[in-house]
Amino acid sequence: MQRGLLFFLLLISTITSVYGYELILPKNKNSTVETNYILFLGKANNGENITINNEKVFTSSNGAFAHSVKLKDGENRILVRSNFNTQVYKVNKKNKVKNNEIKLNEFEIKPATIKKDNTPLRNTPIDSGMNRISHLFKDTTILINGDFGDFYRVLLSKNQEAWILKKDVEIINPKNSDIATFINMDSKKFSNAQLQTISFTKNLPYTIEDNDKEILFKIYNPELSQNSFYTLNIPKPQKYTYKVSLDNGTYSFKVNEIPKNLSDYTIVIDAGHGGSERGAIGGLGDEEKDINLKIALELEKILKAQNLNVLLTRECDGNIDLATRVDFAKSNDANIFVSIHLNSIGDSQMNIHKMRGTSIYYYNKHSKPLAEILEKTVTKSAGTKRNGIHPGSFAVLRPTEYISVLVEAAYMINPLDTVLYKKEDFAKNIAQGISNGIIEFITQN
């Protein structure tokens, strides 16, 4: 048995030394892709010079390398050469199937109803990106008057249309649709919050505009009309969160000032991925989910020492879906949510060596100031390259009830970043940088 194992290990090391490198990507010697590039990611053995299609491949001090090859249509033969060995990889580039040209089809106004809570209403008929204008509640009655591919066109007011996925709504018979009428509205002021309510006899669609000085909350189609809408506006404090809820035709729209004292804060730390969801893989075979968790546990220690209430979406390796992470933060009244990741790129990009360092993502306007601070404090503490702040439509970033940011600490695939994240104190330094940023955000005026 032991001799068998020894033989097996010898065999593995012989294969490795014969090749002179180990490849993480591509996974197979023969593959079929639809992308313009294919990524070669791996580790060169000591002293091995790697070339791919005769181009010298940059290798970091620990052997990690990453190299993209531009593909032509059809079969591509890619030669990977180390000091004494050449391997051939065959990649078949298929052309993407193009959709037939989609046309807008207009029709008479029809009422329709929303099937489930949290249904995105968008300003373009595209099922991704930063185009959401609100999230509608179940049993909201909307007016549609056209379709485009998978979307219906939604009529909000004379000058404003929106888009909604067909699968999210059900067209209803106008005869069965009662007209929604206005009942009343009310406004209440608390020491650290302002609440406005507005009631109709039925659920109507809404949008939110977070402007410079105030937040505009608009409700459309009273009396099934496209000519009128109601507007509530709440002046906003400097640091705020907000929440929209709907109960039987009554909207509650609450803007909260976020606490001033560290001890009043609940911070939810979210280590990205986990379990079978490994996240990105580095050239040396490291898995993103493990590094995310290390950083999260370090951050927990540092923040707890500052008297903050800290909760983790996961404290060990395991699968957790995105909705559970969001629900966890909401049900624990989180003030700040920090999701921790390391970045990667797909087979669609070329400039791997420019993809380096720390990037911070945010979705809502009220989370942007924290993103800006973190981009400075994390890169300063961990010595990573500054890679900017970016809007990103990720499920964990979209809720408005808390400040939410996603930290991409470094690039898993970048050979130079590999050297950084393999360092003993990397997780601690990233965590320290995140903590510094959070404290600065809370305590600044």
Ligand SMILES: [Zn+2]
């Ligand atoms: Zn990730």
